[in-house]
Amino acid sequence: MATPFLVSYDPASPADGLSLQQIAYFGRVLIRASDVAQAENFIQQNFRLLDVYVDATSISTTGDLVDILNAGAAKIFISLNQLTALSEEQTVPSSRLVVYTSSNSEADAFQNWVCKHIEREEAGISTDASAVHALSVKLGLRSEAQLLYHTYTGDVTVDSIKDTMKQGAVSIVPSSALTVNRDESCGKIQACSLIAARGVPDKSNGLYATTVTDERGICLGFVWSSDESIAEALRTGTGVYQSRKRGLWYKGQSSGDVQELIRVGFDCDSDCLVFVVKQIGRGFCHLGTASCFGPYTGLSRLQKTLQARRAEAPAGSYTARLFNEPKLIQAKIMEEADELCHATTKEEVAFEAADLLYFALTRCVAVGVSLEDIERNLDLKSLKVKRRKGDAKGPWAEKAGIAPVASESKPTPTPEKEEPKPDESRIEMTRVVTASASPEKIQTYLQRPSQKSNDAIVALVRPIVQDVRDNGDAAVLKYTHKFEKATSLTSPVLNAPFPPELMKLSPETQEAIDVSISNISKFHAAQKGSNDALKMETMPGVVCSRFSRPIERVGLYIPGGTAVLPSTAMMLGAPAMVAGCKKIVLASPPRADGSVTPEIVYVAHKVGAESIVLAGGAQAVAAMAYGTESISKVDKILGPGNQFVTAAKMLVSNDTSAGVSIDMPAGPSEVLVIADKLANPAFVASDLLSQAEHGVDSQVILIAIDLNEQELQAIEDEVDRQARALPRMDIVRGSLEHSVTFVVKGIDEAMALSNDYAPEHLILQIENAEAAVEKVQNAGSVFIGKWTPESVGDYSAGVNHSLPTYGYAKQYSGVNLGSFLKHITSSNLTAEGLLRLSKTVEQLAAVEGLDAHKRAVSIRVAAMKEQ
Known part of the structure; x- marks a missing residue:
């Protein structure tokens, strides 16, 4: 399902052109490797995103070429000499080799090589010759299989790419030459036009038939696409299609069941587009099922169930124990693996294998590993060229009654160029x-x-924020009932004074919180000195000053639910109290019974909070940003959260009508x-x-x-x-x-x-x-x-633990007393001071053509002279 072009990318200049996330929409990328470590590192970091092709023409040894393939490179581009050396010394699948050639003599030599290997697999060739079709005929390559890759000696253009496409070859296009934006004035090639050029429109409506699948390749539904919808999908990184009745269809815009775009491609003969997406929300179908063909089954169904239970399992339940007690799940996996090993009949093997898969997938979901991650790892393992024997490790071999490897009559020789494998179970960096690494490698x-684009997350968050803004308490309660399952709640807020029964803590926990709040308060109170009023005379009669005032209303987001995070409540609440903020509002998702963890209630009590919003996620952020019937509007929102919280904070801070700021990127x-x-x-x-x-x-x-x-x-x-x-x-x-x-x-x-x-x-x-x-x-x-x-x-x-991450420490401070203050300046001039400064101000106002500014001074100077 590949696209008709291959994007080349320079990891040393990532800002020049498409990002890797955008390149991933087209399924594959070509990088140039100067050494093995560089290629291996790039593949390791990005194998979940896309297939990595490597230009390895500068790699000197065949062993290094094999190492790059073994690391997971989908294909390597090599010279004819490298190809000859590889075929003599190594057993390498020819389908993963692409040979550079620019002359007929090199093409003839390649043809001779193909004749020896073509019965097994087909190899590719990259050429800068213009007669692509003639070359494919000469070499006997199937053009529809796109085994030809075409480079360009000059600037690449839309027409040249389309011409190459018609001849059945893949164009190699620099990322710097492409854009997914729809601004035609930028001078770059719009990737959407290349996608559309490959597609075969339906004769009846002029649209492109489109199959939508999830990351595992399971079909979610059938839709239509247009040139415009393809462009918008690439621009936003979301599922956008063409409705035959309503025009552009932004999937999930009203329902919240949005899609994050993963990849775009075609079927075998290009008359059907394929959109690979990550479905967020209930599912693809308007009926609320995973797909238009019914609910998920098998492993996909099990994964969805486990993910839901991980988020919702009541404390103390068996499912919660599996997720929260690593030794329990470890024991269950070993138990079920042993039972599978001893099963004899077909029915027993199937039964025990199902149990093992259940507990293995539970283990994966517990640490955020998905079936897609597992399958991508399987794909990566299938690309290995060098393989170990695969003998069972000592204790397990003995338990199964397998003889030690040393007793074999014919020991397996170790290839000279293959270094001993490190212990893969070792946890290390x-x-x-x-001293021996290049600046680029460092x-x-x-x-x-790498972090994924949050466009799909914003698309999901936006309707929630708007709903809370429009419908207030009712909307907040709706989402709290939905996401936190706290259906008994009738009010979205807990107001001070907080009942003592909600703050029942052990003496040890209470003392730990008291000591921590005391230290945090002392340190932040000491910061007041740097915010004291400043007053100085810049010239005779001209006095300038600066003084601070607390931000009146602050909202503090505290992650909660089944987790207990009093530390964040302390780190945000204590400085707000010390700064003198008049209104402190905490927000934390309640537990399923509608209560908040007592540690957070106790901290709210200690710092003098007005209320606790019983909600999490985007709905809590929106409630504090805009206010509701019972939730106070705030002027600034601080605190960490997941990707939905972060997206909501960014969204409301960019809405001028909200009038709210946030602390920092996270x-x-x-x-x-x-x-x-x-x-x-x-x-x-x-x-x-x-x-x-x-x-x-x-x-x-x-x-x-x-x-x-x-x-x-x-x-x-x-x-x-x-x-x-x-x-x-x-x-x-x-x-x-x-x-x-x-x-x-x-x-x-x-x-x-x-x-x-x-x-x-x-x-x-x-x-x-x-x-x-x-x-x-x-x-x-x-x-x-x-x-x-x-x-x-x-x-x-x-000190405060709310700190800038991801390199933002170059521009941002962590949360401190100043995060809860604003600084105001003042000027106070005497008549003498204004007279001394008047010519300077009048001159600059005249230069800028602002006559009213100038007149405000000249009128006063004239009045002085009349006295």
């Missing part, structure tokens, strides 16, 4: 020695995990630890893991200053050992897969890397750590010395 490893949590030879390996590992356990999209970085192999190994061993003891071990493993250790020579290089990355949390486990703080330019919060773990900042030290 990638290591990069900066920058690649400094990149955060992203996944991150930490950067700088450690030298004196650092305790166990301390370093614990700091890294404290952020890795937040989620698989979290990132941790270690900068090791002049550590030798033994010292590095000590830290890596601690990471592996401590990670295995964590209940969220698999989340940690996912986070560490895109985390990195940089080995540097000195503190200056370490600080330069850190400032470039701009971490949310920076931990200095080095000698004389306090002196190094002077070198910190970009960071959310700094933790100094071996006795200062990041955890104390998250809870009780006094």
Whole structure:
């Protein structure tokens, strides 16, 4: 279902042209690799998005070419000489090779090679020759299979691409030449026009027949598309189609059942478009089912059920235990696997396999892994060229009664060029020695995990925000009943004074909250000095001043529901109280029985909150932004949340009629630890893991200053050992897969890397750590010395844990007292002062042509002279 063009992309210049998320709409990308590590890293980071083709013509050895294929490259582009060397030394599927050629002699040599291999599979060829069709005939390649790839020596144009398309070849188009926007004046090629050029319109209505599938390829429904709807789908990254009655159809605009666009392609003969989407909400069909052909079945149905139960399972239920007790699900998986191994009849095998799949998928859903992720990993494994023998590991082999490998009569020789495989079960970070790495490679490893476009999320959030704005309390209650299942609630707000029975805490918890609020309040109160009134005379008779005033009404979003997060309530509520905000409104999703966790109620009581909005998500944000019959409107909304909360905050802050601001952009949590030879390996590992356990999209970085192999190994061993003891071990493993250790020579290089990355949390486990703080330019919060773990900042030290992530520490501060204040300036001039300044002001007003400005001064000067 590929498109008739292949987008080439330069990872070193990601801002030049389409983003990777946009390129993914077309299914595949071509990158140029200067070394194996660069290609492997790119494939690893992006294999979930799209198929990666690699221009490997600069790779020198055949072993490295095989390594790139083994890493998961869909195809590699190579020279004829590389092809010859590969065919002599390696067994490589020819279908994954594309050979560059620009002359007839090279084409003849390629034809000879094809004659030897074509019985197995078909190889591709890339050419800059114009006679594409003639070349395909000469080589005996099936043009409809698009085995020819056409490059361009000059600027690529729409007409040249369409001409190549007609000849049955794939055009290689730089991402910088394409756009998904509909602005024709930008001078770039609109990708939608290339999609439409391939399609075969229906003769009766001129539209393109379109099949919509989910990420697993399950058909959701049949619709129609037009040139305009294709363009709008690519522009918004959502499902947009052409209704024969109503025109453009933005799927889910009214129902909320929106679609995130994953990929666009065609069937085998291009008379049917294929839209691959991620369906959000109830399903595709207007009847509320997953597809127009009925509900999901099998594994897809099980996944939907488990995802729903993960969000809604009552505390203490068996399903909740499976999601929250890792050892229980671990035991069930081993139990069911053992029962499957001992099943004998066909019916028993099917029964036990179903049980094993149930618990295995429950394990996956618990850590955010989907069937789509699993199947994509299976696809990636199928691309491996080099394979291990696949013998069972020692304990399991012994349990099954398999003889040790050493007893085999003919040991399997190890290929000379194949290095020993590392222990795949080991939990570790990638290591990069900066002295031997290129600047480009270092920058690649400094990149955060890619975040998906939030257009589909905004499309889902927008109708909720509008509904709350229009219908107030009724809408808030509707969504709370729907999402939180708190159907007993009759009011969306809990007003102060809060009943004591809602704040029943253990003495230990109450004391911990009291101590934390005290420390947070002390530290933020001390910040008042930097906000004291400023008054100065800039010239005789001209006095300027600045004074601060608290933001009157603030809304604090506290994630809640089944989770207990008093720390966020403290971090936002205490500074608001210290600043003197007149109205403090908390919002937190209630539990299924309609109650809020007592820790949050207690913090709300301690900081003098007016009320707690019993809602979460977009509806809570909208309620505070616009106000309802019983929920107070606020002037600023602060606090973390999921992607729906973040999208809603951005949406209301951009609505001038709402008159509300927000604190800062948000992203996944991150930490950067700088450690030298004196650092305790166990301390370093614990700091890294404290952020890795937040989620698989979290990132941790270690900068090791002049550590030798033994010292590095000590830290890596601690990471592996401590990670295995964590209940969220698999989340940690996912986070560490895109985390990195940089080995540097000195503190200056370490600080330069850190400032470039701009971490949310920076931990200095080095000698004389306090002196190094002077070198910190970009960071959310700094933790100094071996006795200062990041955890104390998250809870009780006094600093705030609401910090900028994703590199925003270069532009934003974390939440502080100033986040709850606004600064006002004043001017106070005497007659003498105005007279001294009058000519300056009048001159500048005249330059700008603002006569009324000038007259406001000249009238007063004239009045002085009349006295």
